[in-house]
Amino acid sequence: xxxxxxxxxxxxxxxxxxxxxxxxxxxxxxxxxxxxxxxxxxxxxxxxxxxxxxxxxxxxxxxxxxxxxxxxxxxxxxxxxxxxxxxxxxxxxxxxxxxxxxxxxxxxxxxxxxxxxxxxxxxxxxxxxxxxxxxxxxxxxxxxxxxxxxxxxxxxxxxxxxxxxxxxxxxxxxxxxxxxxxxxxxxxxxxxxxxxxxxxxxxxxxxxxxxxxxxxxxxxxxxxxxxxxxxxxxxxxxxxxxxxxxxx
Numbered sequence: 001x002x003x004x005x006x007x008x009x010x011x012x013x014x015x016x017x018x019x020x021x022x023x024x025x026x027x028x029x030x031x032x033x034x035x036x037x038x039x040x041x042x043x044x045x046x047x048x049x050x051x052x053x054x055x056x057x058x059x060x061x062x063x064x065x066x067x068x069x070x071x072x073x074x075x076x077x078x079x080x081x082x083x084x085x086x087x088x089x090x091x092x093x094x095x096x097x098x099x100x101x102x103x104x105x106x107x108x109x110x111x112x113x114x115x116x117x118x119x120x121x122x123x124x125x126x127x128x129x130x131x132x133x134x135x136x137x138x139x140x141x142x143x144x145x146x147x148x149x150x151x152x153x154x155x156x157x158x159x160x161x162x163x164x165x166x167x168x169x170x171x172x173x174x175x176x177x178x179x180x181x182x183x184x185x186x187x188x189x190x191x192x193x194x195x196x197x198x199x200x201x202x203x204x205x206x207x208x209x210x211x212x213x214x215x216x217x218x219x220x221x222x223x224x225x226x227x228x229x230x231x232x233x234x235x236x237x238x239x240x241x242x243x244x245x246x247x248x
Contacts (some may be wrong), residue, residue, distance in 0.1 A: 011035030132197030
């Protein structure tokens with residue numbers, strides 16, 4: 001899968017890259033670049049930039065000097081963090097506790113990426129942490145939890161794993177256009193109403209971010225929604241899953 005950068009307007013670029021599962025099957029991955037009102041930039045997630053995409057990013061950011069921070073949103077996406085730190089040595093690096101534990105060679109900032117200290121720092125972005133499921137699941141195979149980021153100016157939603165869309169034209173024709181991550185039920189916390197917490201959170205998010213037009217997903221690329229379609233698709237996915245999640 002060749003790296004691609006998508007200019008989604010209003011200072012938001014999504015970069016779709018390669019990640020091979022077991023070194024064989026390329027399921028893709030992503031990061032996004034956001035321009036702040038100050039003229040500086042922040043990355044959402046880490047990716048090892050190469051070729052033309054790297055050249056474009058470096059041109060935008062004054063050879064990386066204007067990258068203020070890298071916000072690593074998904075606690076289980078750690079493969080590219082070290083390279084990103086090498087490429088942008090002047091940037092502050094934020095991550096979850098798992099990032100700090102799994103990639104100790106990086107000089108991580110003390111504040112965790114999901115903390116209000118960080119999520120309230122960038123008015124250009126809105127963040128949401130799923131309720132009712134683990135952000136860092138005890139089972140390393142469960143990746144449903146991530147910190148979601150929405151950029152209202154470009155109507156772009158950056159999401160890793162929590163919500164998914166089917167990759168490829170054939171699957172898009174056969175499957176719902178938006179679904180919950182397949183490990184969501186296993187990711188529920190031990191609270192009795194965890195399933196309800198999650199569904200209520202996701203329903204509110206569907207309303208709050210109903211203007212989403214660009215759905216940027218880690219493993220299925222950039223999906224375009226027309227006006228009102230994102231809210232409708234996410235609510236349909238929640239309604240379908242609610243009986244199983246609330247009955248868990």
